Amino acid sequence: MIEILSSSALATVQDQGREGYLRYGVGTAGAMDRLALSVGNLLLGNPEDAAGIEIPMFPFRIRFLEDTAFAITGADCAARLGERSVLPWWTAQASKGDVLTIGVPASGTRCYLSLAGGVDVPVVLGSRSTQLRGQFGGYNGRQLQKGDVVQAVGLEQAAPLHELAREAGFGTVPPEFSIPRPLAVPEAEATETVVRVLPAAEYDCYQPESLAAFWSEGWKVTPQSDRYGYRLAGPTLSAVRVIEKRSHGIVPGVIQVPHNGQPIIQLRDAQPSGGYPKIGTVIEADLWRLAQARIGTKLRFVQTTYPEAVAALEDVERYLAKVRNLVDLFRGSRH
Amino acid sequence: MTHKIEVQVSELRQITSWLTEVDIEFVEISRPGTTIRLTAEAQQRGALHESPLPAVPGGGTAAAAHVLEGVQKQVTTVTASSVGIFLAAHPARTTPFVSVDGHVARGDIVGLLQIAQLCVPVLAPIDGRVLRVLATHGDKVGYGTPLFVLAASA
Numbered sequence: 001m002i003e004i005l006s007s008s009a010l011a012t013v014q015d016q017g018r019e020g021y022l023r024y025g026v027g028t029a030g031a032m033d034r035l036a037l038s039v040g041n042l043l044l045g046n047p048e049d050a051a052g053i054e055i056p057m058f059p060f061r062i063r064f065l066e067d068t069a070f071a072i073t074g075a076d077c078a079a080r081l082g083e084r085s086v087l088p089w090w091t092a093q094a095s096k097g098d099v100l101t102i103g104v105p106a107s108g109t110r111c112y113l114s115l116a117g118g119v120d121v122p123v124v125l126g127s128r129s130t131q132l133r134g135q136f137g138g139y140n141g142r143q144l145q146k147g148d149v150v151q152a153v154g155l156e157q158a159a160p161l162h163e164l165a166r167e168a169g170f171g172t173v174p175p176e177f178s179i180p181r182p183l184a185v186p187e188a189e190a191t192e193t194v195v196r197v198l199p200a201a202e203y204d205c206y207q208p209e210s211l212a213a214f215w216s217e218g219w220k221v222t223p224q225s226d227r228y229g230y231r232l233a234g235p236t237l238s239a240v241r242v243i244e245k246r247s248h249g250i251v252p253g254v255i256q257v258p259h260n261g262q263p264i265i266q267l268r269d270a271q272p273s274g275g276y277p278k279i280g281t282v283i284e285a286d287l288w289r290l291a292q293a294r295i296g297t298k299l300r301f302v303q304t305t306y307p308e309a310v311a312a313l314e315d316v317e318r319y320l321a322k323v324r325n326l327v328d329l330f331r332g333s334r335h
Numbered sequence: 336m337t338h339k340i341e342v343q344v345s346e347l348r349q350i351t352s353w354l355t356e357v358d359i360e361f362v363e364i365s366r367p368g369t370t371i372r373l374t375a376e377a378q379q380r381g382a383l384h385e386s387p388l389p390a391v392p393g394g395g396t397a398a399a400a401h402v403l404e405g406v407q408k409q410v411t412t413v414t415a416s417s418v419g420i421f422l423a424a425h426p427a428r429t430t431p432f433v434s435v436d437g438h439v440a441r442g443d444i445v446g447l448l449q450i451a452q453l454c455v456p457v458l459a460p461i462d463g464r465v466l467r468v469l470a471t472h473g474d475k476v477g478y479g480t481p482l483f484v485l486a487a488s489a
Binding site for chain 2 (some may be wrong): 087090091107168170171174178230268322330
């Protein structure tokens with residue numbers, strides 16, 4: 001059980017998302033960086049579908065109202081539990097009354113706070129994720145506010161033998177150091193986020209110069225970017241003819257091009273349908289990279305194929321499987 | 336314990352010969368109430384090595400300490416309690432956890448052992464000052480490899 005001490009923090013309860021309801025007009029919601037949430041759950045030995053708290057605004061402060069194991073993953077934040085600093089991608093034990101302060105990230109944008117057993121909110125349509133558009137799911141269908149008390153499901157954990165180890169915790173190597181970054185041509189700068197993209201239905205409707213720019217230029221993440229989608233700024237993408245389309249189903253990751261020629265990437269809280277032409281789709285395996293791209297930085301798109309996109313997802317799953325095995329071994333060795 | 340341990344002496348011989356071949360000093364397997372330790376004699380191993388390190392007290396931390404009584408002050412060597420890669424700083428950071436002459440409190444993280452994708456902390460067992468940092472960032476270390484020398488604060 002924790003109490004939120006930060007006001008208007010825009011933090012939400014999220015799990016891996018609400019799958020299977022797009023056809024009814026219900027968006028997926030769910031964590032923007034699902035990989036980070038997965039690792040947080042693995043560190044704690046939580047079920048895969050456990051919910052955590054997605055934090056996009058800093059500093060974020062909570063008070064533990066009981067002894068609870070927690071994990072922080074995602075953006076590299078300067079975090080403190082009382083006086084003690086907590087490393088990124090780390091799990092530790094909090095005692096009743098401890099205050100956890102998650103500071104402004106040095107890199108990345110979203111931090112995930114996981115609690116032992118997962119955040120305990122009702123499952124609505126198969127998920128604990130906050131559906132902001134529909135105002136249901138998560139914590140009363142809204143963002144967390146100062147004074148909210150959030151319950152953890154709780155979990156019987158193997159108590160580490162050593163008192164010091166229990167306090168200090170352990171962590172994982174962040175995935176950006178384990179899963180190779182896709183290669184952009186021309187080479188991407190260190191500050192650019194590189195994601196792989198599958199050409200989408202209207203890809204062939206764009207001018208050859210526009211398509212060349214799409215793959216070779218950096219696309220700035222504008223301040224109008226959030227869980228709904230990222231509006232990008234860069235060279236104008238021009239179609240060879242006017243494209244008029246009826247509204248049709250879209251999924252997180254779809255890159256649309258409105259009439260102004262500046263692309264929008266639809267994300268977890270996007271409407272499940274739209275009528276803008278689609279130039280591409282960011283592959284599922286790279287959505288976690290997108291989730292951590294900062295406003296003002298640039299994105300680079302790398303063309304990929306369906307088999308490569310499937311292989312990339314397998315890379316992510318292999319990383320998670322490794323972490324799962326290692327955590328089991330590490331916890332097991334302390335029994 | 337109802338669990339029956341079935342080990343052939345010939346298997347133990349095989350394991351010790353493997354240890355000798357690859358120059359590993361000892362293997363220790365611990366379970367509640369049971370510790371099995373196979374130590375290869377120093378003369379069997381390469382002549383380059385010092386005598387095996389003294390046994391360290393059991394514990395769940397990545398680092399265990401053994402205390403050597405110095406001439407003037409109490410000096411503690413922090414050793415690795417697992418095979419891994421020693422990290423002086425977190426993979427995402429550049430500033431090392433500690434540097435020579437820096438002060439540490441008992442339970443402070445002074446380094447990390449990277450074991451594949453895991454990061455396990457090396458903890459200061461006492462309040463004190465860092466006298467020496469014996470391992471370099473990125474070093475492969477074994478069980479018992481000395482990592483730091485700390486001087487206990489008076």
